[in-house]
Amino acid sequence: MNRLPDIEKYVYDHDLNAVVRDHIDASEAVKVLGEPQAWTLAESGSAREFRCAMLKWVTPEGWEVGANMSFNWHGVGRQRGYWEGPWASGVVFRQDGFELANELTDALALVLENMSYTVENMRLKKAEWNWKPWYGEADDE
Secondary structure (H helix, E strand, O other): OOOOOOOOEEEEOHHHHHHHHHHHHHOOOHHHHHOOOOOOEEEOOOOOOEEEEEEEEEEEOOEEEEEEEEEEEEOOOOOOEEEEEEEEEEEEEEEOOOOEEEEOOOOOOHHHHHHHHHHHHHOOOOOOHHHHHOOOOOOOO
């Protein structure tokens, strides 16, 4: 099992998009979910304290997978601070909007790996599982 990257500190001008790409690759989410839509790290906050982005997927089954991720700025100026991240949280929705999984804040790679695991296991559903009640539909019996 490969070791997933964790939250780290980065200098002001570090290529944070490359860090996001490393987390996506290490989590192997692309093998399950495909490539996310293009993302852009946007600055937000009154003093540009955050760089954040939304990663999104729609699976062939119609499930929506999304991860909110961010880098947080710690420090006063460009030379006396650092970016910390990428932090992320994520959610998987069924095509009817029912929430299948919710990942709390952690390192982006771990959040993506856990969401990919959820989707992968949903695809491996077995005939003997009682899926109608799970989907919230009335039992015909």
